[in-house]
Amino acid sequence: MEIVFDWLGNHYFEVIAAGLGFIAIFLQIKQNVWYWLVSIVMVSMYIYIYIDAKLYADMSLQVYYLVISFYGWHMWLFGNKTDRQSSELQVSFSSKALLRHLGMITFVLFFLIAWFLIQFTDSDLPYWDSFTTSLSFVATWMLARKKIENWLIWIVVDAASVGIYIYKHLYPTAVLFLFLTLLAIVGYKKWKEDLIPKKAVTKD
Numbered sequence: 001m002e003i004v005f006d007w008l009g010n011h012y013f014e015v016i017a018a019g020l021g022f023i024a025i026f027l028q029i030k031q032n033v034w035y036w037l038v039s040i041v042m043v044s045m046y047i048y049i050y051i052d053a054k055l056y057a058d059m060s061l062q063v064y065y066l067v068i069s070f071y072g073w074h075m076w077l078f079g080n081k082t083d084r085q086s087s088e089l090q091v092s093f094s095s096k097a098l099l100r101h102l103g104m105i106t107f108v109l110f111f112l113i114a115w116f117l118i119q120f121t122d123s124d125l126p127y128w129d130s131f132t133t134s135l136s137f138v139a140t141w142m143l144a145r146k147k148i149e150n151w152l153i154w155i156v157v158d159a160a161s162v163g164i165y166i167y168k169h170l171y172p173t174a175v176l177f178l179f180l181t182l183l184a185i186v187g188y189k190k191w192k193e194d195l196i197p198k199k200a201v202t203k204d
Contacts, residue, residue, distance in 0.1 A: 017045040018176070025180065028143070029187040031091070031194065036073035040066060061133055065140060072144030079145070091191050094147045102138050109134035128164055132157050148195065151188035158184055 020042040027035035043065040050059035079089035094102070110130050117126035135157045142150035158181040165174035
């Protein structure tokens with residue numbers, strides 16, 4: 001037991017950040033705008049954690065999350081300017097045109113990130129790392145716009161991450177991402193129930 005308390009004492013900052021991550025995803029499922037505030041605090045903490053651990057690629061992704069969190073907070077509060085009843089953004093499907101554009105962006109990001117990792121880092125999983133990172137960039141933007149398909153992307157990202165972390169022998173993190181995969185499935189089903197109207201596609 002003393003070993004556990006010693007570990008918690010030495011890793012309390014990371015434990016708090018991880019705890020905020022669990023709170024954040026539950027708020028995300030509930031479409032609670034305070035999700036973005038929790039996200040801002042959480043990713044700010046992870047920026048420090050990843051710098052300290054010299055995980056610079058993960059750190060740069062957290063910087064993107066930090067920026068997009070402010071954008072998402074604004075969009076969830078004031079994004080639906082055409083709705084006279086409420087200024088809050090509603091859940092919607094993405095148009096086919098938007099999905100094509102996001103697919104092309106993901107494709108370009110994948111190869112750019114993979115090239116960078118191969119050329120300038122000692123990453124032993126450059127393509128898998130690039131795969132999850134490029135999808136995460138797009139999924140976070142879609143989350144800010146309340147596009148329901150963001151959950152489908154997170155299911156893929158989180159499930160792929162489980163395999164990556166098992167390969168890296170990071171078993172607790174693999175369990176965490178397995179849990180996140182299940183929550184992403186729950187999030188998709190919950191948001192689908194809240195579509196107004198059920199076949200809504202907003203202008204992108």
